[in-house]
Amino acid sequence: AHQWRGVIAEYADRLPAHLLTHPVTLGEGGTPLIAAPALSERTGADVHVKFEGMNPTGSFKDRGMTTAISAAAARGAKAVVCASTGNTSASAAAYATRAGMVCAVLVPDGKIAMGKLSQAIAHGARLLQVDGNFDACLVAARKLAEAYPVDLVNSVNPDRIQGQKTAAFEIVDALGDAPDIHVLPVGNAGNITAYWKGFREYAGLDDGAAHGTVASRTPVMWGFQAAGAAPLVLGHPVDEPETIATAIRIGNPASWDQALEARDVSGGIIESVTDDEILRAHRVLSAEVGVFVEPASAAGVAGLLRLSDEGRVPAGARITITVTGHGLKDPQWALRGPDGSDVTPVRVSADVVSIADALGLG
Ligand code: F0G
Numbered sequence: 001a002h003q004w005r006g007v008i009a010e011y012a013d014r015l016p017a018h019l020l021t022h023p024v025t026l027g028e029g030g031t032p033l034i035a036a037p038a039l040s041e042r043t044g045a046d047v048h049v050k051f052e053g054m055n056p057t058g059s060f061k062d063r064g065m066t067t068a069i070s071a072a073a074a075r076g077a078k079a080v081v082c083a084s085t086g087n088t089s090a091s092a093a094a095y096a097t098r099a100g101m102v103c104a105v106l107v108p109d110g111k112i113a114m115g116k117l118s119q120a121i122a123h124g125a126r127l128l129q130v131d132g133n134f135d136a137c138l139v140a141a142r143k144l145a146e147a148y149p150v151d152l153v154n155s156v157n158p159d160r161i162q163g164q165k166t167a168a169f170e171i172v173d174a175l176g177d178a179p180d181i182h183v184l185p186v187g188n189a190g191n192i193t194a195y196w197k198g199f200r201e202y203a204g205l206d207d208g209a210a211h212g213t214v215a216s217r218t219p220v221m222w223g224f225q226a227a228g229a230a231p232l233v234l235g236h237p238v239d240e241p242e243t244i245a246t247a248i249r250i251g252n253p254a255s256w257d258q259a260l261e262a263r264d265v266s267g268g269i270i271e272s273v274t275d276d277e278i279l280r281a282h283r284v285l286s287a288e289v290g291v292f293v294e295p296a297s298a299a300g301v302a303g304l305l306r307l308s309d310e311g312r313v314p315a316g317a318r319i320t321i322t323v324t325g326h327g328l329k330d331p332q333w334a335l336r337g338p339d340g341s342d343v344t345p346v347r348v349s350a351d352v353v354s355i356a357d358a359l360g361l362g
Helices: 038-042 061-074 086-097 112-122 135-146 158-164 166-175 190-202 208-212 256-266 275-289 295-309 331-335 352-358
Strands: 033-034 046-051 078-084 102-108 126-131 182-183 220-226 269-273 316-324
Touching: 033 166, 038 046, 038 275, 038 295, 061 078, 061 086, 061 158, 061 182, 078 086, 078 135, 086 102, 086 112, 102 135, 102 269, 112 126, 112 352, 126 135, 158 190, 166 190, 166 316, 182 190, 182 295, 190 208, 190 220, 190 256, 208 295, 220 256, 256 269, 269 275, 269 295, 275 295, 275 331, 295 316
Parallel strands: 046 316, 078 102, 102 126, 182 220, 182 316, 220 269
Antiparallel strands: 033 046
């Protein structure tokens, strides 16, 4: 029986040699590309969801962390640092522990989901809650890495992008060619950079030229930011980003230029979706598709549904959407009804008649 070996072993021939000497892996990648009939019916397209919540720490960050920590291990690094809205910290903490490294994480005080905070602490990170937002944390982490013997493992580290590009490879491998359109949430813009790189390489462009062509084309890239944290849409940084999708509560994305390049070269768009649209898409994903995600992860689906309402989704297009992180990271949103009221479970006594009654079977 074949066991998935993690993205470094599976895609070694398409990764730089310095990532291959000291592999640190938790078996990341190999996530399911799930057909989403509920979304296909709503949009008239052929929609598939790439469920990145199935990675070892529950988000796509593991793809880039296996490569970033492996490169750090090859350099003999003893400590790493990251700024994070939560998922990067959970992933960095797990892979650093695995490599026997100290992991320092800087998170915005009070603005990260409990599941992610718990993971970073469980994996032994030196977690500091910084009085400032993600953008301030990233500035501090970069300065720390410049002045002290710690390696930066945010997505400004190119080793991160190398690992994350493998998600695009997996999509093409699963479909037999690139999709027409790829949709994803955008925060610090590392992931859209990585997908665009992966799709280009598989189409025989850039670094992929030496390895030949797997896909006949590259997809159109559709990125979505939260309306209260949409610097790429507004065209200027946002000083005080706000959204319930804390993972993408980012006002000054580090990979700004790369995100615009992916948008423009692919003929795509980067637009924004409101928190309400995000929560509606979150509910469609859990209640109709059967995939439980954290709010930020629903931003791509929210964008697709909006564009569909506006008649902007080409009929029959093959569309893939990355849903970036698991719902268990930030589960509280499931307990809110569509009108914003709390959802509380019905209490019954332990006899079958009351239970049947409560279920409306009587
Ligand atoms: N979705 C989730 C669940 C995320 O955690 C992030 C980023 C994104 C989308 C956006 O990806 O930044 O590459 O554009 N989370 C980072 C973190 C910032 O610290 O965990 P991006």
